Amino acid sequence: xxxxxxxxxxxxxxxxxxxxxxxxxxxxxxxxxxxxxxxxxxxxxxxxxxxxxxxxxxxxxxxxxxxxxxxxxxxxxxxxxxxxxxxxxxxxxxxxxxxxxxxxxxxxxxxxxxxxxxxxxxxxxxxxxxxxxxxxxxxxxxxxxxxxxxxxxxxxxxxxxxxxxxxxxxxxxxxxxxxxxxxxxxxxxxxxxxxxxxxxxxxxxxxxxxxxxxxxxxxxxxxxxxxxxxxxxxxxxxxxxxxxxxxxxxxxxxxxxxxxxxxxxxxxxxxxxxxxxxxxxxxxxxxxxxxxxxxxxxxxxxxxxxxxxxxxxxxxxxxxxx
Amino acid sequence: xxxxxxxxxxxxxxxxxxxxxxxxxxxxxxxxxxxxxxxxxxxxxxxxxxxxxxxxxxxxxxxxxxxxxxxxxxxxxxxxxxxxxxxxxxxxxxxxxxxxxxxxxxxxxxxxxxxxxxxxxxxxxxxxxxxxxxxxxxxxxxxxxxxxxxxxxxxxxxxxxxxxxxxxxxxxxxxxxxxxxxxxxxxxxxxxxxxxxxxxxxxxxxxxxxxxxxxxxxxxxxxxxxxxxxxxxxxxxxxxxxxxxxxxxxxxxxxxxxxxxxxxxxxxxxxxxxxxxxxxxxxxxxxxxxxxxxxxxxxxxxxxxxxxxxxxxxxxxxxxxx
Numbered sequence: 001x002x003x004x005x006x007x008x009x010x011x012x013x014x015x016x017x018x019x020x021x022x023x024x025x026x027x028x029x030x031x032x033x034x035x036x037x038x039x040x041x042x043x044x045x046x047x048x049x050x051x052x053x054x055x056x057x058x059x060x061x062x063x064x065x066x067x068x069x070x071x072x073x074x075x076x077x078x079x080x081x082x083x084x085x086x087x088x089x090x091x092x093x094x095x096x097x098x099x100x101x102x103x104x105x106x107x108x109x110x111x112x113x114x115x116x117x118x119x120x121x122x123x124x125x126x127x128x129x130x131x132x133x134x135x136x137x138x139x140x141x142x143x144x145x146x147x148x149x150x151x152x153x154x155x156x157x158x159x160x161x162x163x164x165x166x167x168x169x170x171x172x173x174x175x176x177x178x179x180x181x182x183x184x185x186x187x188x189x190x191x192x193x194x195x196x197x198x199x200x201x202x203x204x205x206x207x208x209x210x211x212x213x214x215x216x217x218x219x220x221x222x223x224x225x226x227x228x229x230x231x232x233x234x235x236x237x238x239x240x241x242x243x244x245x246x247x248x249x250x251x252x253x254x255x256x257x258x259x260x261x262x263x264x265x266x267x268x269x270x271x272x273x274x275x276x277x278x279x280x281x282x283x284x285x286x287x288x289x290x291x292x293x294x295x296x297x298x299x300x301x302x303x304x305x306x307x308x309x310x311x312x313x314x315x316x317x318x319x320x321x322x
Numbered sequence: 323x324x325x326x327x328x329x330x331x332x333x334x335x336x337x338x339x340x341x342x343x344x345x346x347x348x349x350x351x352x353x354x355x356x357x358x359x360x361x362x363x364x365x366x367x368x369x370x371x372x373x374x375x376x377x378x379x380x381x382x383x384x385x386x387x388x389x390x391x392x393x394x395x396x397x398x399x400x401x402x403x404x405x406x407x408x409x410x411x412x413x414x415x416x417x418x419x420x421x422x423x424x425x426x427x428x429x430x431x432x433x434x435x436x437x438x439x440x441x442x443x444x445x446x447x448x449x450x451x452x453x454x455x456x457x458x459x460x461x462x463x464x465x466x467x468x469x470x471x472x473x474x475x476x477x478x479x480x481x482x483x484x485x486x487x488x489x490x491x492x493x494x495x496x497x498x499x500x501x502x503x504x505x506x507x508x509x510x511x512x513x514x515x516x517x518x519x520x521x522x523x524x525x526x527x528x529x530x531x532x533x534x535x536x537x538x539x540x541x542x543x544x545x546x547x548x549x550x551x552x553x554x555x556x557x558x559x560x561x562x563x564x565x566x567x568x569x570x571x572x573x574x575x576x577x578x579x580x581x582x583x584x585x586x587x588x589x590x591x592x593x594x595x596x597x598x599x600x601x602x603x604x605x606x607x608x609x610x611x612x613x614x615x616x617x618x619x620x621x622x623x624x625x626x627x628x629x630x631x632x633x634x635x636x637x638x639x640x641x642x643x644x
Contacts, residue, residue, distance in 0.1 A: 027469055027473055027476065029472070030468065081429055084425070084426075084429060085425070085426040085429060085430070103406070103407070103425070104406075104407040107429060108475075111403060111432075111436070111468050112465060114433070114464075115436075115462075115464035118440055118457065118461035119458065119462050122454055122457040122458040122461060123458050128454045132444055132450045132454050132457070135454070135457050136444040138440075139437045139438075139440035139441040140437075142433070142440075146352065146430050146433050147348070147352060147434075150430050153426055153430075154349065
């Protein structure tokens with residue numbers, strides 16, 4: 001199995017689904033702004049997890065494409081609004097939505113993606129009871145994403161953040177949407193609540209592992225692969241799990257929150273201090289352990305090609321090095 | 323029947339519903355920001371229309387309180403985001419959400435209200451098929467509200483706006499949510515699709531009439547009742563139906579879009595020009611005619627106290643003078 005081929009196969013359907021289910025209608029410019037980011041592509045990991053989950057429980061993945069599109073639109077909605085809030089002007093190598101259409105345009109494009117996601121999900125041709133469960137789960141998930149983003153913004157203004165708080169933020173901001181993708185796929189594929197709940201845990205745990213790994217990657221990946229300054233989280237004073245571990249163990253980091261330009265030697269020094277304090281290993285170990293716990297959840301499923309691909313997606317999400 | 327008493331009776335349940343269904347949980351400050359505007363009260367016209375529609379088709383209004391709360395939260399979500407986009411710093415006599423919590427806080431508070439509305443609606447104790455119809459309708463309505471707000475912003479940048487475009491904008495920005503309130507109430511009350519559709523038309527037409535009347539009120543109401551400068555729409559160059567009619571008939575209005583301070587004499591002069599050109603009467607007549615068409619929709623219903631109150635609500639919305 002070539003994972004990239006498997007992802008590509010599915011993303012073609014998702015791309016087509018976006019075109020059909022979110023057509024450029026009237027007022028045209030609003031729909032152009034709404035489609036701008038979804039059209040920029042990407043690996044469509046969340047839709048893939050959703051479709052594979054359907055397949056892994058014995059359902060027809062082609063019948064859940066609208067739900068996969070809905071998940072992808074929710075993901076894009078959060079990116080559009082987050083970029084306004086975080087003043088991030090570049091996304092996927094392009095000017096952010098609010099740079100092209102102003103904040104008003106980006107707020108409305110995000111709101112449109114949000115409502116379209118629920119519209120698309122609610123008119124699917126599936127049993128109303130199952131769809132309604134998915135609507136309830138997806139709306140709860142959106143609320144949690146808002147909570148996670150609020151915590152993330154709040155952490156920047158605070159002196160101390162505990163590991164527990166960090167993990168709660170990461171769970172809500174990133175991982176619940178992976179959980180929802182897996183569970184929606186399972187529910188629409190006809191799985192029992194018990195199996196669907198295990199699938200949720202799979203997505204949630206893998207999502208947490210993925211996010212912790214992101215912090216590690218920022219430290220240990222050469223800049224030419226990373227595509228940005230190594231240690232940028234540290235320099236910006238971001239409270240990653242590594243930074244929290246270090247601060248809790250009295251490690252002094254000269255460059256933490258320093259901003260501006262920091263020499264490669266200073267970064268090397270900081271990284272070796274964090275290696276010495278065991279902070280990087282701590283995060284790496286927690287990421288690996290969480291990944292294993294997540295993958296274990298799939299034990300509820302019988303063997304299948306889809307299950308194998310799901311396990312490979314999980315590994316890929318965490319072992320990628322950029 | 324005292325209409326204010328009837329509205330008050332229902333708003334008490336809605337207020338209580340908001341407290342219970344959107345509790346101040348964690349992170350506390352996000353929920354405070356989300357509750358700030360809903361807690362500021364108001365007449366709760368949309369929830370009242372929803373509950374009365376349930377009652378008018380023979381359902382139990384107490385059983386639809388969560389849906390009424392969901393409608394009110396959607397309405398508040400649009401106010402929070404609109405105020406950011408329109409730079410309106412005061413709402414209901416208080417600082418707007420974005421003034422108190424910044425744009426980031428207001429974007430997130432709005433997003434939270436949005437997802438909570440769907441969460442509350444989707445877990446109601448009603449038949450899944452009916453709830454799902456309501457989810458589909460409410461999400462479609464939210465998309466239309468985004469379209470309407472986009473058009474409204476766009477109109478300000480344009481030289482010419484047709485009457486047709488204006489009416490489409492008003493319909494989407496304001497009236498579809500009244501339509502949805504009436505139809506959701508009817509569906510959850512067990513009405514047939516035919517009756518539910520007539521209820522939607524009732525809400526939609528009354529909503530349009532209400533919005534056109536708003537433009538008239540700005541012209542003809544004394545300032546001490548209006549609570550703001552008379553003719554402010556004109557001074558700001560807002561393309562109301564009255565302004566569009568006048569411009570289309572070659573009427574020259576010195577103060578149109580002039581901004582800044584305009585003397586009461588100049589406003590009086592503009593109003594009498596608009597009376598002379600028939601522009602105010604044109605809007606007033608269209609508002610009245612649309613109201614009557616809306617009320618006529620309730621002919622599908624048998625006589626009931628709830629129906630009478632709905633008719634009184636419609637009259638009140640349009641004949642109020644501030």
